[in-house]
Amino acid sequence: MIPLPPEGELTHQPIGDFQTEAGAVIRDVTVAYQRWGEFHGDPHGRNNLILVEHALTGDSNAVVWWDGLIGPGAPIDTDRFCVICTNVLGGCSGTTGPSSDHPDGGKWGSRFPATSIRDHVRTEAHFLEALGITSMHAVIGGSMGGARTLEWTLMYPDWANYACVIAMSARASAWQIGIQSAQISAIERDPDWQGGDYYGTGRSPDAGLSAARRLAHLTYRGELEIDERFGTMAQPGENPLGAFRDRQQRFAVQSYLDYQGQRLVERFDAGSYVTITESLSRHDIGRGRGGLNRALAQITVPTMVVGVDTDILYPFHQQEHISRNIGNLLAMNKIVSPVGHDAFLVETRQMGHILRNFIAMADQTPSASDLAKEQGNYDI
Amino acid sequence: MIPLPPEGELTHQPIGDFQTEAGAVIRDVTVAYQRWGEFHGDPHGRNNLILVEHALTGDSNAVVWWDGLIGPGAPIDTDRFCVICTNVLGGCSGTTGPSSDHPDGGKWGSRFPATSIRDHVRTEAHFLEALGITSMHAVIGGSMGGARTLEWTLMYPDWANYACVIAMSARASAWQIGIQSAQISAIERDPDWQGGDYYGTGRSPDAGLSAARRLAHLTYRGELEIDERFGTMAQPGENPLGAFRDRQQRFAVQSYLDYQGQRLVERFDAGSYVTITESLSRHDIGRGRGGLNRALAQITVPTMVVGVDTDILYPFHQQEHISRNIGNLLAMNKIVSPVGHDAFLVETRQMGHILRNFIAMADQTPSASDLAKEQGNYDI
Numbered sequence: 001m002i003p004l005p006p007e008g009e010l011t012h013q014p015i016g017d018f019q020t021e022a023g024a025v026i027r028d029v030t031v032a033y034q035r036w037g038e039f040h041g042d043p044h045g046r047n048n049l050i051l052v053e054h055a056l057t058g059d060s061n062a063v064v065w066w067d068g069l070i071g072p073g074a075p076i077d078t079d080r081f082c083v084i085c086t087n088v089l090g091g092c093s094g095t096t097g098p099s100s101d102h103p104d105g106g107k108w109g110s111r112f113p114a115t116s117i118r119d120h121v122r123t124e125a126h127f128l129e130a131l132g133i134t135s136m137h138a139v140i141g142g143s144m145g146g147a148r149t150l151e152w153t154l155m156y157p158d159w160a161n162y163a164c165v166i167a168m169s170a171r172a173s174a175w176q177i178g179i180q181s182a183q184i185s186a187i188e189r190d191p192d193w194q195g196g197d198y199y200g201t202g203r204s205p206d207a208g209l210s211a212a213r214r215l216a217h218l219t220y221r222g223e224l225e226i227d228e229r230f231g232t233m234a235q236p237g238e239n240p241l242g243a244f245r246d247r248q249q250r251f252a253v254q255s256y257l258d259y260q261g262q263r264l265v266e267r268f269d270a271g272s273y274v275t276i277t278e279s280l281s282r283h284d285i286g287r288g289r290g291g292l293n294r295a296l297a298q299i300t301v302p303t304m305v306v307g308v309d310t311d312i313l314y315p316f317h318q319q320e321h322i323s324r325n326i327g328n329l330l331a332m333n334k335i336v337s338p339v340g341h342d343a344f345l346v347e348t349r350q351m352g353h354i355l356r357n358f359i360a361m362a363d364q365t366p367s368a369s370d371l372a373k374e375q376g377n378y379d380i
Numbered sequence: 381m382i383p384l385p386p387e388g389e390l391t392h393q394p395i396g397d398f399q400t401e402a403g404a405v406i407r408d409v410t411v412a413y414q415r416w417g418e419f420h421g422d423p424h425g426r427n428n429l430i431l432v433e434h435a436l437t438g439d440s441n442a443v444v445w446w447d448g449l450i451g452p453g454a455p456i457d458t459d460r461f462c463v464i465c466t467n468v469l470g471g472c473s474g475t476t477g478p479s480s481d482h483p484d485g486g487k488w489g490s491r492f493p494a495t496s497i498r499d500h501v502r503t504e505a506h507f508l509e510a511l512g513i514t515s516m517h518a519v520i521g522g523s524m525g526g527a528r529t530l531e532w533t534l535m536y537p538d539w540a541n542y543a544c545v546i547a548m549s550a551r552a553s554a555w556q557i558g559i560q561s562a563q564i565s566a567i568e569r570d571p572d573w574q575g576g577d578y579y580g581t582g583r584s585p586d587a588g589l590s591a592a593r594r595l596a597h598l599t600y601r602g603e604l605e606i607d608e609r610f611g612t613m614a615q616p617g618e619n620p621l622g623a624f625r626d627r628q629q630r631f632a633v634q635s636y637l638d639y640q641g642q643r644l645v646e647r648f649d650a651g652s653y654v655t656i657t658e659s660l661s662r663h664d665i666g667r668g669r670g671g672l673n674r675a676l677a678q679i680t681v682p683t684m685v686v687g688v689d690t691d692i693l694y695p696f697h698q699q700e701h702i703s704r705n706i707g708n709l710l711a712m713n714k715i716v717s718p719v720g721h722d723a724f725l726v727e728t729r730q731m732g733h734i735l736r737n738f739i740a741m742a743d744q745t746p747s748a749s750d751l752a753k754e755q756g757n758y759d760i
Contacts, residue, residue, distance in 0.1 A: 020623065022621055022622055022623040023623050024623040024624065110624075113623050113624050114621075114622065114623060114624055114625045116621075171611075171612055172612055173603055173606070173607045173611070174603070174606045174607045174609070174610035174611055174612070174631070174632075174633035175598060175601075175603030175606045175607060175633075176603075177610075177612070177631050177633050177634065178594070178597075178598045178606065178633050178634070178637050179595075179598055181594075181631075181633075181634050181637070182591065182594055182595050182598070182637075184625075185591055185594075186566065186569075186591070188627065189566075189569065189570070189587055189588070189591065190569070191571060207569055208569070211562065211565055211566070211569065214558070214561075214562055214565075215559075215562050215595070217558075218555060218558045218559055218562070221555075223553055223554075223555035223556075223692075223695065226553070226554045226555045226558065227553040227554045227555060229554070230554035230557075231551075231553070231554055232551055232552055232554070232557070232664050240661070240662075241401075241402055241494075241496075241662060242402055242494065243400065243402040243403050243404040243493050243494060244404065244490075244493050244494055245494045245564075245654070245655070245658050247568065251554070251557050251561075251661065252554075253554035253555075253557050253558050253561075254557065254558070254561050257558050257561070257562075274625070275625070278625050281620070281631065282620075282621060284612050312603075312692055315603065
């Protein structure tokens with residue numbers, strides 16, 4: 001019997017010390033998570049667990065950021081499945097990160113090491129082991145969650161029977177590293193950053209974090225969608241065409257981006273933003289596995305790959321690359337939308353069809369372990 | 381006889397006080413320019429002058445930034461044409477800008493007003509008038525130079541007989557305003573910016589300007605090209621995958637972007653960068669002309685429109701929009717390249733064909749004044 005907390009309740013699971021891929025140790029790691037739906041089946045074999053992986057500034061509250069896609073009767077149906085979502089390592093929504101207390105006192109701050117996507121996945125595996133689980137029906141994630149999903153299929157090929165990778169690449173592109181570095185730089189150049197040790201100083205790099213988010217948002221949203229909404233309109237009551245440049249006299253899109261930046265400042269920690277963003281620059285499933293395509297070819301988990309036609313951050317050709325080289329492709333899907341990268345979060349109708357399709361195809365497709373058993377039977 | 385300076389020599393032409401579109405006055409404006417090839421013809425009628433318009437951080441030295449495209453026997457053939465290129469208003473290569481001396485002492489700094497693309501064009505017209513010229517064969521420009529070219533066709537429809545607009549839109553898109561604002565913000569948030577009045581303080585916002593350029597560069601170059609060159613490679617001798625994040629341990633693409641930023645810091649003024657970038661956010665040919673398509677329909681100058689298939693800053697659909705609505709389309713051309721926006725500067729072979737084609741088509745196509753004369757003849 002798996003001891004799961006009440007449905008939807010944010011719960012903290014200690015998993016002990018954790019050593020990163022690059023060799024640093026994070027002591028006394030806690031993983032925060034939420035779950036929905038009852039767990040049924042064998043925690044070490046066939047069961048009904050679906051692990052949902054959040055994106056960069058997401059958290060474990062998957063029913064909020066994927067509103068309409070997870071719940072009773074929803075595409076990820078909690079009447080049938082037990083859904084678990086953890087806050088990523090380095091985050092600021094319950095899992096150990098730069099803003100968490102350090103065992104030696106104070107906050108982690110600059111003592112928090114660099115982490116990779118593989119570290120994120122391994123902490124999740126340790127977390128599941130702490131719950132007594134070493135197997136699940138599926139792992140699903142978009143954007144950074146898609147990177148974790150892809151690593152799950154390679155690091156723990158026997159755990160998830162099916163995988164759904166959305167709006168992600170097999171490795172960071174140089175352009176992504178560039179734009180991610182620009183965001184980190186925006187925070188680092190804020191004098192209130194203080195080398196990452198701003199906790200308790202009464203000053204925090206809000207301006208830098210806001211700038212990073214404004215920039216990131218322009219990569220999450222397609223120019224078509226942003227232009228449809230704002231064009232060159234002035235923010236009501238402001239005049240961006242005055243005789244002198246004035247930061248208070250804005251185009252509507254500037255006000256919109258300011259709002260996006262401010263919203264993030266209110267809910268997110270700059271240290272977490274830097275750490276998690278850095279991990280995306282380290283994403284490379286080919287590392288230590290003989291290169292990208294060799295790694296992809298090794299994947300035995302039936303995997304659905306999903307992309308967005310207007311995504312400039314993770315362009316569709318990157319999902320095509322995965323789908324053409326992956327060892328076990330369940331299906332390939334394209335979200336058609338002016339929205340760009342964020343379409344997997346906001347095009348609920350299309351995403352719903354895709355997720356229902358994923359669940360249905362998984363039902364009709366043998367998993368790698370099913371095939372291994374069949375193969376075993378033939379061998380007898 | 382037009383008194384032109386020696387070929388290629390940077391020359392300064394005073395044009396007096398200038399009032400901006402938004403109503404500010406810039407006193408004692410000087411326009412810096414260079415010319416190549418001999419001037420022939422009627423300075424107020426048919427002549428051989430081609431005005432070439434530079435991009436954001438360009439200057440009047442067009443034979444350098446368009447190396448191979450302007451010169452004797454080149455696509456813009458200085459054996460046949462007289463080419464003039466001016467440094468834009470607000471620039472830092474000889475034309476009056478924030479780093480120029482203010483008539484009342486000190487540098488202009490924050491006293492330099494906001495300017496629009498229309499202000500840039502009107503200063504150029506005043507400059508040509510100061511030379512005794514009110515007519516030219518053609519105006520050609522890419523990126524911001526394309527914005528000026530487009531405004532030339534509307535503000536002075538009788539001056540240029542032909543126009544070539546490259547990698548530009550009819551107005552700033554909201555996405556462009558957003559990314560341009562992010563660059564301005566990177567400079568403004570640098571403590572050394574000092575509200576724009578850093579001249580003579582011994583401190584200049586180099587870090588902010590470098591950050592702005594790194595960011596801009598990611599919009600000038602297609603992700604395909606950047607990825608082809610750098611992928612996830614480490615900068616030789618550095619390890620971006622260490623146990624702790626370290627700005628000195630970089631991916632190759634970070635080093636490349638740092639270099640681009642540093643190079644700009646060495647040759648460009650942050651005040652000019654802010655002022656000129658702001659003017660691009662104000663680009664809108666529809667303003668005061670009944671909207672975009674009505675403005676485009678008014679264009680009588682035979683105009684070639686050119687775009688780049690992989691441009692994410694000025695996507696090709698924006699050039700299609702111009703070409704579909706412009707009152708007199710000479711031709712539409714697409715540069716096919718992984719390079720993105722900057723392709724018009726670096727795909728010399730393709731750009732050469734396009735410019736030769738532009739010159740040849742202009743030779744075979746009646747200008748608006750030719751048509752007016754024909755119309756006049758019919759009327760008789």
